[in-house]
Amino acid sequence: MTSYIARRLLYMIPTLIAVSLLAFAVITLPPGDYADTYVLAARQSGQVVTPEEEARIRAFYKLDRPWIAQYWDWASGIVTRGDFGFSFQWDLPVNELIWPRLAMTFVVSFSSLLLVWIVAIPVGVYSAVRQYSLGDMLATIFGFLGLAIPNFLFALVLMYVSFRYFGTSVGGLFSPEYVNAPWSLAKLGDFLGKLWLPMVVLGTAGTAGLIRVVRANLLDELKKPYVVTARAKGLRERDAIRRYPLRIALNPFVSSLNDVFVQMVSGATIVSVVLSLQTTGPLLLEALRAEDMYLAGSFVMMLSVLTVVGTLVSDLLLAWLDPRIRYR
Amino acid sequence: MSGPTPATASPHSGPAVVTPAHLVWRRFRRHRLAMLGAVMTLALYVGAAFAPFLAPFGPNEYQATYTYAPPQPVHWLRSDEDGRRIFGPYVHGLSVSVDYDSGRRVFETDETTVTPIVFFPRGAEYDLFGFIPTDRHLFGPADPDQPMFLTGADRLGRDMFSRTLIGAQVSLSVGLVGVAASLVLGLIFGGLSGYYGGATDTLIQRVIEFLQSIPSIPLWIGLAAALPKDVDPVLIYFYITLILSLIGWTGLARVVRGRFLSLRNEDFVRAARLDGAGPWRIMFRHMVPSFLSHVIAAVTLAIPAMILAETALSFLGLGLRQPVISWGVLLQEAQNIRSVATAPWLFLPGLAVVVAVLSMNFLGDGLRDAADPFSS
Numbered sequence: 060m061t062s063y064i065a066r067r068l069l070y071m072i073p074t075l076i077a078v079s080l081l082a083f084a085v086i087t088l089p090p091g092d093y094a095d096t097y098v099l100a101a102r103q104s105g106q107v108v109t110p111e112e113e114a115r116i117r118a119f120y121k122l123d124r125p126w127i128a129q130y131w132d133w134a135s136g137i138v139t140r141g142d143f144g145f146s147f148q149w150d151l152p153v154n155e156l157i158w159p160r161l162a163m164t165f166v167v168s169f170s171s172l173l174l175v176w177i178v179a180i181p182v183g184v185y186s187a188v189r190q191y192s193l194g195d196m197l198a199t200i201f202g203f204l205g206l207a208i209p210n211f212l213f214a215l216v217l218m219y220v221s222f223r224y225f226g227t228s229v230g231g232l233f234s235p236e237y238v239n240a241p242w243s244l245a246k247l248g249d250f251l252g253k254l255w256l257p258m259v260v261l262g263t264a265g266t267a268g269l270i271r272v273v274r275a276n277l278l279d280e281l282k283k284p285y286v287v288t289a290r291a292k293g294l295r296e297r298d299a300i301r302r303y304p305l306r307i308a309l310n311p312f313v314s315s316l317n318d319v320f321v322q323m324v325s326g327a328t329i330v331s332v333v334l335s336l337q338t339t340g341p342l343l344l345e346a347l348r349a350e351d352m353y354l355a356g357s358f359v360m361m362l363s364v365l366t367v368v369g370t371l372v373s374d375l376l377l378a379w380l381d382p383r384i385r386y387r
Numbered sequence: 388m389s390g391p392t393p394a395t396a397s398p399h400s401g402p403a404v405v406t407p408a409h410l411v412w413r414r415f416r417r418h419r420l421a422m423l424g425a426v427m428t429l430a431l432y433v434g435a436a437f438a439p440f441l442a443p444f445g446p447n448e449y450q451a452t453y454t455y456a457p458p459q460p461v462h463w464l465r466s467d468e469d470g471r472r473i474f475g476p477y478v479h480g481l482s483v484s485v486d487y488d489s490g491r492r493v494f495e496t497d498e499t500t501v502t503p504i505v506f507f508p509r510g511a512e513y514d515l516f517g518f519i520p521t522d523r524h525l526f527g528p529a530d531p532d533q534p535m536f537l538t539g540a541d542r543l544g545r546d547m548f549s550r551t552l553i554g555a556q557v558s559l560s561v562g563l564v565g566v567a568a569s570l571v572l573g574l575i576f577g578g579l580s581g582y583y584g585g586a587t588d589t590l591i592q593r594v595i596e597f598l599q600s601i602p603s604i605p606l607w608i609g610l611a612a613a614l615p616k617d618v619d620p621v622l623i624y625f626y627i628t629l630i631l632s633l634i635g636w637t638g639l640a641r642v643v644r645g646r647f648l649s650l651r652n653e654d655f656v657r658a659a660r661l662d663g664a665g666p667w668r669i670m671f672r673h674m675v676p677s678f679l680s681h682v683i684a685a686v687t688l689a690i691p692a693m694i695l696a697e698t699a700l701s702f703l704g705l706g707l708r709q710p711v712i713s714w715g716v717l718l719q720e721a722q723n724i725r726s727v728a729t730a731p732w733l734f735l736p737g738l739a740v741v742v743a744v745l746s747m748n749f750l751g752d753g754l755r756d757a758a759d760p761f762s763s
Contacts, residue, residue, distance in 0.1 A: 074597060074600065077597060078597075078601055081601075081606070082606070082609070085606060085609040085610055085613065086609055088609075088610070088613040203745060203748060203749070204741075204745070206744075206748060207691070207740075207741050207744040207745040207748060208741050209695050209698055209699060209737070209740060209741075210699075211699060211702055212698075212718070212734075212737045212740070212741075215721060215722075215724070215727065215734075215737075216734070216737075218724050219724060219727050219728060219731065219734075222724055222725075222728050223728055318599070321599070321600065321601075321602055321603075324602050325602035325603050325604040325605065326604060328602075328604045328605055328608065329604060329699050329702075329703060332703060333722075343605055343608070344608060344703065347608060347609055347612040348612055355609065358605065359602075359605045359606065359609065362602045362605055363600070363601045363602060365602075366600055366601065366602055367600055370600055
């Protein structure tokens with residue numbers, strides 16, 4: 060097992076190199092660079108920028124070299140010094156910008172994942188055991204709706220409802236008075252009071268999909284002879300379901316949990332723009348628009364790290380859940 | 388089980404031949420929701436094809452007096468001056484006043500004015516199917532200057548109903564084109580992977596795993612942001628479908644590969660190989676037809692994902708842009724929660740997205756269940 064984990068961690072290295080290259084290539088793809096953005100903004104505010112000055116700005120930010128050289132600087136900085144480069148737009152080291160945002164993204168995504176977990180398993184089991192009952196039908200309808208409503212639209216509708224009927228303007232992860240306050244119990248309470256909205260929005264699609272997975276797999280397992288045997292031997296119905304069929308049915312659940320986590324981190328980008336959450340999404344979008352490449356590149360890469368690690372964790376869970384799986 | 392009686396049991400004509408396609412259809416028909424989905428999907432695409440005709444107004448026609456006008460319900464029974472009762476659709480007029488405190492227009496239903504809805508009136512000119520110039524619409528207000536906003540008006544006083552209908556053309560076709568592109572990629576790579584197996588398979592599978600393990604939305608936001616701002620909208624449309632197909636193909640490739648792997652050692656494939664058929668011929672002549680139904684099901688399920696993706700990208704302002712009209716572009720208007728609070732009918736395109744995605748999911752689900760008519 061240890062060697063398996065070690066191999067997986069080793070395997071992450073080429074993956075991350077590929078991701079960072081891809082992210083960097085995509086970001087430097089647009090015509091023009093940050094110097095153009097800067098000059099354009101300066102001209103719009105009425106300043107005169109001569110071509111020499113423009114060239115100086117470009118040289119100052121080292122944008123006049125081929126992208127692979129820029130990549131090399133950036134990547135070697137990360138590896139040797141843990142330095143993710145410099146955000147042109149914010150005039151700050153990327154390190155100062157991304158860690159708080161990434162932490163928030165992690166908290167939001169992970170708590171949504173927990174919600175999915177807590178809701179999808181019992182509902183899926185109920186749906187399978189009481190197939191075609193009223194509850195099963197409701198779960199099915201909810202499942203299809205959850206998959207069909209775009210995340211950002213759902214967020215908008217929830218915001219609309221709470222604005223309209225509760226008179227509160229939701230959005231953000233903190234009330235205005237707490238945004239810059241240090242962490243305290245009151246701030247934590249405020250945060251938890253706001254967290255439910257992105258949790259519900261992000262969790263719905265995943266929950267809907269996973270209820271289907273659990274239901275379908277458990278239905279398959281329940282028909283197998285060993286369940287009949289278990290019942291015939293006098294096992295209580297609850298144990299006859301929980302001991303073996305459920306464990307096996309959860310196997311695809313865990314592996315599809317991977318995809319759900321990836322989609323959640325990914326979908327959080329759009330949802331957090333709509334809900335103006337202090338996560339990576341809005342900042343990434345801005346950075347991409349302004350061609351603030353080190354910031355954008357670092358975000359894309361760190362989000363990928365998050366999903367790759369999430370995948371590893373769920374594979375390990377799988378091994379723990381199903382003793383038949385042995386990684387070598 | 389109350390399944391259909393086996394066709395071989397018909398007593399008079401000996402063993403009847405039932406084609407696999409017929410078996411698929413028979414299975415599919417039993418699936419109520421899937422049938423509903425099929426009908427809805429068909430209706431949506433037909434509606435999109437005839438959108439300019441079905442829409443009472445042109446998409447850019449505006450009545451500046453009626454910005455953010457609320458939906459006007461359709462009434463059916465009225466009496467004329469002589470007290471005779473007339474049956475026919477009509478809407479009441481709207482009286483407009485400006486609330487100077489909020490600077491907003493206030494609309495009130497004006498019960499005294501009646502605008503009958505007539506069929507086949509002349510209206511904005513358009514080209515049906517892109518080449519038949521006409522100005523007839525299915526229905527419209529008898530007096531073109533009177534408001535008839537069945538589902539309200541937007542920021543500029545344009546009819547939301549007409550715009551949503553027209554938006555269907557782009558939103559529904561973007562999925563089809565994107566899926567076609569990803570199907571080509573999926574068939575080629577899935578086919579290579581599944582047919583040859585071994586090192587080719589390992590390599591392609593690693594690439595697919597890699598692509599699936601990275602968060603796609605940040606990446607395609609990056610790609611979409613890379614599109615130049617000032618190119619032809621048609622070209623943007625083309626690029627967006629390309630970006631969308633980048634997400635779609637990995638899933639399709641997996642389906643194709645799985646099928647190839649399971650068919651590779653079937654007798655009929657071996658027979659074809661012994662007959663000296665080349666790999667392309669074996670793949671596309673012998674193997675593809677036998678899992679075509681699976682591919683069709685996978686494709687049907689991939690289209691709604693693309694529609695959702697286009698909507699999300701356009702909503703963020705990174706996909707299609709004005710003057711192109713798609714559901715995502717229309718939903719950009721609904722970005723500001725305050726304007727939505729005063730004009731919730733701006734959500735209408737969102738409802739259209741939900742209906743379209745839901746119908747196609749039902750359809751795809753049914754197709755997937757029916758795809759293998761020989762399984763129990």
